[in-house]
Amino acid sequence: MTAYNWGLATCISEYEATKKRLSAITLHKGLVAEVKSENTWYYEVSKCAPQQALRDLERAFKNFLTIPKRGFPKFKKKGKKDSFYLEGSIKILKGNYIKLPRIGIVKTYEILPSVPVKNVTISKRANNWYISFKYDLESEPNPTPKQRDIIGVDVGINTLATCSDGTKYANVKAYKQAKKRLTRYQRRVQKKEPGSKNRAKAVKKLARVHKKVADIRADTLHKLTTWLAKNHSTIVIEDLNVSGMLKNHKLASAIADCGFYEFKRQLSYKCEWYGSELIIADRFYPSSQLCSQCGHQQKMPLHKRTYKCYYCGLETDRDFNAAVNLENYARQ
Numbered sequence: 001m002t003a004y005n006w007g008l009a010t011c012i013s014e015y016e017a018t019k020k021r022l023s024a025i026t027l028h029k030g031l032v033a034e035v036k037s038e039n040t041w042y043y044e045v046s047k048c049a050p051q052q053a054l055r056d057l058e059r060a061f062k063n064f065l066t067i068p069k070r071g072f073p074k075f076k077k078k079g080k081k082d083s084f085y086l087e088g089s090i091k092i093l094k095g096n097y098i099k100l101p102r103i104g105i106v107k108t109y110e111i112l113p114s115v116p117v118k119n120v121t122i123s124k125r126a127n128n129w130y131i132s133f134k135y136d137l138e139s140e141p142n143p144t145p146k147q148r149d150i151i152g153v154d155v156g157i158n159t160l161a162t163c164s165d166g167t168k169y170a171n172v173k174a175y176k177q178a179k180k181r182l183t184r185y186q187r188r189v190q191k192k193e194p195g196s197k198n199r200a201k202a203v204k205k206l207a208r209v210h211k212k213v214a215d216i217r218a219d220t221l222h223k224l225t226t227w228l229a230k231n232h233s234t235i236v237i238e239d240l241n242v243s244g245m246l247k248n249h250k251l252a253s254a255i256a257d258c259g260f261y262e263f264k265r266q267l268s269y270k271c272e273w274y275g276s277e278l279i280i281a282d283r284f285y286p287s288s289q290l291c292s293q294c295g296h297q298q299k300m301p302l303h304k305r306t307y308k309c310y311y312c313g314l315e316t317d318r319d320f321n322a323a324v325n326l327e328n329y330a331r332q
């Protein structure tokens with residue numbers, strides 16, 4: 001039984017008998033007296049977890065009594081929303097490791113901001129664990145000196161990102177290899193008989209490759225978005241939507257793979273951190289069709305890797321032309 005459910009049961013019997021409600025402190029004393037002596041394991045994770053549960057309960061019960069139409073607190077079902085609260089010595093270690101009281105060092109999928117953290121909530125959904133905490137914006141990294149004023153960024157198939165200063169972020173070799181391996185392992189799973197031990201083994205291997213691809217992808221994206229936000233005052237990107245990307249066969253790149261949304265999300269918060277501005281070009285801005293030199297517009301089918309302007313004669317890489325157009329977009 002969770003501390004919350006134990007507390008709710010105690011509150012109900014008290015309320016029925018005396019019409020009084022119990023404070024979180026009284027409840028916690030009762031919990032210690034009744035539960036701890038028999039179940040020492042209960043306090044192993046953290047004593048703060050049941051304390052916070054009882055504080056939540058106190059609030060829920062008070063709301064029920066004082067706010068009209070507020071429902072009676074419900075018992076929590078196991079597995080529906082499993083979560084607990086931790087406080088104490090919490091420390092974020094180099095990027096994506098966090099040290100938690102009683103639990104130890106945990107690796108997270110996402111890079112964490114290097115900020116002081118007082119408490120965290122850990123929850124479980126499906127088979128994944130989530131950690132969440134609040135922090136002040138003020139303690140975040142300060143604006144950085146910028147090397148360039150405006151940069152346009154084109155995200156694409158062959159190259160992960162092409163920038164208007166000429167920088168190209170290639171799809172990492174390791175990523176391409178892992179992707180190939182992924183296709184191979186997927187085929188292996190399909191060949192095995194459903195329900196067989198060999199299939200289970202193949203599925204396990206496939207999951208490992210999936211994880212590897214996801215790790216490389218996250219790492220590459222973080223490097224790219226950090227570099228952009230740290231070194232440029234204004235960053236201009238296209239407004240891509242998923243269906244548009246499917247149409248453009250852009251799915252082979254790491255950006256397309258984890259969703260353009262994630263790229264945009266990372267850029268947004270990092271621009272805020274490092275004091276730069278993110279501009280998202282209008283959905284209908286024809287960044288790949290315009291000539292970045294004279295502004296002439298022409299059709300650019302996907303197989304054409306070079307932009308050859310029929311008007312002024314400019315000849316340049318298709319993605320680079322688009323990136324310069326995005327930079328020009330901010331100058332308009």
Ligand SMILES: [Zn+2]
Nearest residue numbers: 291294309312
């Ligand atoms: Zn031209």
